[in-house]
Structures are given as structure tokens and as C-alpha cells.
């Protein structure tokens with residue numbers, strides 16, 4: 432380490448240890464809404480409204496992001512001293528859309544987004560940066576915000592729209608992860624089902640390792656959001672519903688992908704309670720869900736086929752792996768709507784994906800035994816040929832599960848081969864890419880559609896995120 436790097440190291444440390452929550456912040460939340468507009472090669476941000484929300488639910492001691500996950504980074508500076516006083520990584524729906532055919536064709540589109548930060552006492556400068564293809568952040572937007580300006584909307588003065596309940600209470604929000612569960616497509620008559628679904632998914636998550644061992648670090652909240660109708664939109668079938676949060680299937684043309692573009696409505700409702708993470712249960716019966724880092728998770732809550740109810744539990748915990756812990760998809764054989772989401776040779780920011788062929792600079796090298804080969808051989812060609820047949824099946828056909836069964840079982844037999852079990856190495860095929868992107872284990876909740884647990888690398892990543900809220 433040369434002197435230049437030592438100096439750099441000390442500057443960073445002195446800024447982060449100088450963070451004193453009471454010096455810069457009040458115990459409430461500043462919600463900054465903005466529009467994120469663009470097309471391939473262009474990206475524009477524009478402020479919308481700024482809100483004074485309830486108490487700050489995040490950590491009051493870890494104000495600077497030490498995880499370095501996400502496609503974007505929010506940074507907040509105190510304008511008087513110039514010190515960075517808060518930062519947080521996140522990903523967005525815009526970013527995913529940015530790699531779809533629509534964006535590549537040059538169509539301009541706008542998404543509404545929100546940044547939530549502790550409420551500053553004085554004027555701040557807020558910046559948004561995005562990674563380039565080499566994963567280096569570049570600033571795209573910068574604005575000065577005066578939290579004491581009279582245009583800041585005091586949302587705390589509004590009457591809550593729906594009933595909220597703290598269904599798991601382990602203590603003060605700034606020392607816990609506050610998970611908020613909302614329902615969409617639950618009509619008035621479905622509210623008892625929502626209560627029991629929320630309890631079910633809360634239990635499913637907190638019984639899955641490593642969440643199970645960290646149960647006491649979580650609070651769980653629910654808000655009983657009432658929709659006018661049961662179910663949500665299915666644009667591909669021309670089925671449209673009056674669902675309160677605007678979730679829909681067929682996002683980016685993928686039948687199973689559920690997201691909402693109604694960010695303002697979602698945030699107005701969510702802001703009733705202190706929250707760090709949002710999960711939206713969708714009262715509909717087509718297999719599906721979604722999860723974006725530091726945005727939200729969605730999951731269907733009515734089983735599509737009898738005997739396959741376990742798939743909903745799988746989806747919920749898998750999608751929270753994305754939205755809560757920044758994990759990447761480890762599967763690569765199912766079709767997605769993205770083009771070049773990951774590129775061979777470029778190291779992804781996700782803690783469980785790598786392009787590295789070298790054990791020495793492998794980000795999870797501390798988990799790899801000296802006897803394990805890198806890359807780690809597995810029966811990939813065989814697995815790929817089975818998956819190619821599965822990929823030809825129509826997911827929405829009534830006999831889909833019947834036709835899928837033998838292929839699913841053959842694939843599971845390969846990934847359950849005892850030869851590869853419990854090995855951490857680099858297994859080729861991950862992040863929708865068959866070659867050049869690697870995952871840590873043969874199987875994981877982020878890889879196969881099964882109730883398998885998280886591999887050791889993903890588990891450690893989840894724990895690190897929990898720590899960032901509670902320590």
C-alpha cells in the first residue's frame with residue numbers, strides 16, 4: 432500500500448466516524464420523489480415532491496453504505512461542511528427496463544422513484560450516481576434540498592388511509608429490520624385472507640435460514656390496503672382490475688413478472704409506518720413475483736395448481752433475496768426480457784455472481800476449500816439439454832405442470848448429485864448467462880425453483896445486510 436492509498440483510507444474513515452446522527456439529522460424521514468426518464472444512452476432525473484415522513488427506521492449509526500450493492504447510489508452531503516452524511520445503494524425498475532428491447536429501440540419512458548433518507552436539520556446536496564459497465568459510479572444528478580422549505584409536504588398530518596398493525600414486534604425500529612407487508616388485489620371481503628397471508632409469509636421468511644437465526648432482528652408490519660376488486664392486471668390476457676397498488680403481471684412482456692409503476696401511491700400508503708423493506712402480496716393465482724434491490728418484492732398468494740402451494744413460499748423468500756439483500760438470480764436457462772444484463776468479463780456487483788476465473792480475486796474466496804477447482808466442474812451440458820426442453824413448454828398452458836414434471840425431476844437429480852453438494856466454488860451459468868458468469872454453489876434458493884436453502888455465500892450476504900440495519 433503506497434502513501435497515496437493510506438491517505439485516501441484515512442480520509443474515508445474520518446468522514447464515516449464523524450457521522451453523528453443528532454448532529455445532522457432529526458428522528459424522522461425525508462422522502463424525496465423524482466422522475467427518472469430516458470432511453471438507451473440517455474438518463475434524466477427531475478425532482479417531484481419532497482415529504483416529511485414518520486420516524487427514521489434505518490440505522491442511526493451506519494449512515495454510510497458499506498455494502499456497495501445496487502446499480503445506483505444516493506449520496507447526501509451537508510452543504511456547510513461538505514461532508515458526506517448519508518449514502519445508500521439501490522436498483523430501479525428504470526434500470527431493468529433500460530435493457531429491454533423497448534429501450535434499445537429508442538423509446539423514451541418515465542418512472543417515478545423515491546429516495547428515503549434521515550431528515551436533515553440543514554440544507555443538503557443530494558446526488559444520484561450510476562455504475563458504468565466497469566461498475567464504477569458516475570454522478571448523473573445533483574440537487575440542493577432545503578428540508579425547512581414550506582413546500583415540503585408534511586405527510587404525517589394526513590389521516591392514514593388504511594389500518595396498520597405491527598404483527599412481529601422485537602423493539603425500536605432504528606435497531607431492527609422493519610419489513611412492511613402490503614396486499615394488492617385484496618377487496619374488502621378478502622381482508623381476512625390478507626391477514627392470514629401476511630402472517631403466513633412472515634412465518635415462512637423468519638423460518639428460513641439465515642433469517643431464522645436472526646428472527647429477533649426483525650419487526651413485521653402490515654397495512655390492510657383495500658382494492659376495489661380481487662386480483663390484479665394481466666395485460667397479456669386483456670384482464671384489468673381496480674387494484675390499489677397498481678401491480679401487474681406481464682411486466683416487460685414476461686407473464687410471471689409482477690411489478691407496479693404506481694410508486695407514488697405505494698409510498699403514500701407505506702409511509703404510514705416505519706419501514707426498511709416492502710413486500711407486496713398479490714391476491715391472484717398466476718405463478719409470479721418480482722424483487723428489485725431496495726425497492727420492493729412482489730409475490731402471488733393464490734396457488735395456481737393444487738399441490739404446488741409451496742411455490743408461493745419459494746417465490747417470496749427468493750424475491751426478498753433480490754429486494755432485501757441485493758442477491759442476483761443464479762439461474763440462466765429461463766427466458767427473461769433483458770438483453771446483456773450481465774456481461775462475461777465484467778464483475779457484477781451482486782455478492783453471489785462473479786465473472787472471475789481466478790481464485791485469488793474471487794469475492795467469496797474465503798468460502799472455497801483449497802482442493803476445489805475454479806471453475807468447478809458440474810454436469811452442465813446434461814442439465815442444459817433438459818432445460819432446453821423445459822424452455823419450449825408453454826407456462827400458461829393447462830398441462831404445463833404435468834409436462835414439466837419429468838424434466839423438473841431430471842434437472843433436480845443433476846443438481847442434487849451428491850458429488851457437488853455442499854461445495855462452494857464457481858459453477859458456470861448464472862445471471863441469465865450460460866457462459867462466463869458463475870454462481871457459488873450447484874444449487875441455492877436463487878438458482879432452482881425448489882425449497883432449497885440459500886448457499887453459504889448468499890446466507891452471509893443476507894446476514895451482512897441485516898447487520899447494516901441493526902448494528
Ligand SMILES: [Zn+2]
Nearest residue numbers: 749750753760
Ligand atoms: Zn429472481
